[in-house]
Amino acid sequence: MEEKMGRRERKKMLSRQAILDAAVVVFSKKGFREASIADIMNGADLGTGTFYNYFQSKEELLVQLLGRLVKEVNTQVRDLQAEERPSCEILYKACMLMAKFLDENRYVMPLFLAAADHSGVPENVAEHKTVPTPGFKPLFEKILKEGQDKGEVRKDVPAELITEMFHSIYQATAFSKLEISFQENVAMKMKLLLDGIKA
Structure with a gap:
């Protein structure tokens, strides 16, 4: 059970990091106002709805x-x-x-x-x-x-x-x-x- 939780936590941590890294790229290209959550999540290779598991807003x-x-x-x-x-x-x-x-x-x-x-x-x-x-x-x-x-x-x-x-x-x-x-x-x-x- 602990190993399973460890894997799940690692996956969550990697997904969160992927979103942050993608946001840097998207914000740099489009600017903060023009960047959309969909753009960021496409860059992170994650579903748009997943964004709200980690952040409340852009x-x-x-x-x-x-x-x-x-x-x-x-x-x-x-x-x-x-x-x-x-x-x-x-x-x-x-x-x-x-x-x-x-x-x-x-x-x-x-x-x-x-x-x-x-x-x-x-x-x-x-x-x-x-x-x-x-x-x-x-x-x-x-x-x-x-x-x-x-x-x-x-x-x-x-x-x-x-x-x-x-x-x-x-x-x-x-x-x-x-x-x-x-x-x-x-x-x-x-x-x-x-x-x-x-x-």
């Missing part, structure tokens, strides 16, 4: 995809903190990981940019209690406050204000007309900001 699926980014960034931050790296280095690496993710998954950008007030968030996403993007602000604020406590980051500017500036870099880059890549643009802005906040 919006919930997007939130789950963003959860991957949250986990990646949190893992990298924990690893860097364990190595006792300087706060500014931790911030730079976390921000560049986010830049890479946003660059490769442009359909996420509207939700990411709307994180502060949920304006422009796809319908029903704001209703989820676990929209992952706002979770980055407390993370950055915590790193900045730790940096201030260690004397690595300026104390004359509130950590909350610096956190807002980090978040706004992505918005400025998304609308940039400069002839440089998204990630390079973020990196240049990030370095300028970090130079300005170092103690």
Whole structure:
């Protein structure tokens, strides 16, 4: 019985992963609004009705995809903190990981940019209690406050204000007309900001 349950759970896990992977491909090709659940399930090679065994809506699926980014960034931050790296280095690496993710998954950008007030968030996403993007602000604020406590980051500017500036870099880059890549643009802005906040 346990072996049978194990197989069933494995199958469910693989199906869920197939849906998430297919959603990345479909959202990247068609965009979030134009992609349908049928498109996603065709990509996952599963029946359309099966979708609702795993997700309540397309919006919930997007939130789950963003959860991957949250986990990646949190893992990298924990690893860097364990190595006792300087706060500014931790911030730079976390921000560049986010830049890479946003660059490769442009359909996420509207939700990411709307994180502060949920304006422009796809319908029903704001209703989820676990929209992952706002979770980055407390993370950055915590790193900045730790940096201030260690004397690595300026104390004359509130950590909350610096956190807002980090978040706004992505918005400025998304609308940039400069002839440089998204990630390079973020990196240049990030370095300028970090130079300005170092103690």
